[in-house]
Amino acid sequence: MPNYWLLKSEPDCYSYDDLERDGGTYWEGVHNNLALKHLRNLKSGDVALIYHTGDERQAVGLAEVTRDAYPDPDGNDPKLVVVDLKPMKRLKKPVTLAAVKAREEFQDFALVRMSRLSVMPVTSAQWKLLMEMAK
Numbered sequence: 001m002p003n004y005w006l007l008k009s010e011p012d013c014y015s016y017d018d019l020e021r022d023g024g025t026y027w028e029g030v031h032n033n034l035a036l037k038h039l040r041n042l043k044s045g046d047v048a049l050i051y052h053t054g055d056e057r058q059a060v061g062l063a064e065v066t067r068d069a070y071p072d073p074d075g076n077d078p079k080l081v082v083v084d085l086k087p088m089k090r091l092k093k094p095v096t097l098a099a100v101k102a103r104e105e106f107q108d109f110a111l112v113r114m115s116r117l118s119v120m121p122v123t124s125a126q127w128k129l130l131m132e133m134a135k
Contacts, residue, residue, distance in 0.1 A: 002046045002047050003042075004049070004124065004127040005047070005049070005065075005119065005121055005122060006111060006120050006121075006122050007063070007085075008051045008052075008053050008117075008118040009050060009053065010052075010053050011052040011053075011054060011056055013029075015052065016050045016060045016061040016087070016090065023086065024084060024085060024086035025085060026067075026073070027083050027084075028074065030118055031080070034114075034117060035119040035120075036079065038119040038121060039081055039083060040081055042065045042068065042069060042119075043065060044067055045064070046064070047064055048062070048063045048065060049061075049062060049130065056094075057097040057098075058094040058095060059094060059095040060090065060094050061089065063086060063087055065084070066084045066085060067084035069081040092134060094134070095133045099133060100133075106129075109126055
């Protein structure tokens with residue numbers, strides 16, 4: 001059974017459209033220690049919700065992790081890692097941050113509690129609810 005994650009991206013830098021166009025990428029640019037710790041735990045077969053930050057503030061699509069964390073090929077810092085992703089599908093209905101914050105079930109969700117964290121785990125219960133909200 002896969003683990004579930006949420007990965008944030010500034011859509012002006014790399015959007016879900018870019019991921020679909022490219023057919024896959026390595027997810028890089030994570031520098032926060034807690035986010036890096038989470039990124040190191042992503043495994044091939046896990047599923048990630050791609051969340052656009054900035055003005056959008058909404059989850060827009062799903063991606064599959066296709067390669068476990070490995071050293072950032074562009075970095076000189078050995079603590080930086082990346083994972084490979086491929087697009088799965090766009091959400092039928094984006095899930096906004098406002099909609100998540102409005103639900104009591106998400107009060108402990110890192111997206112609500114730690115708004116600047118760029119990589120975070122999603123529990124099975126949270127994932128199920130997020131997928132229902134995206135229908």
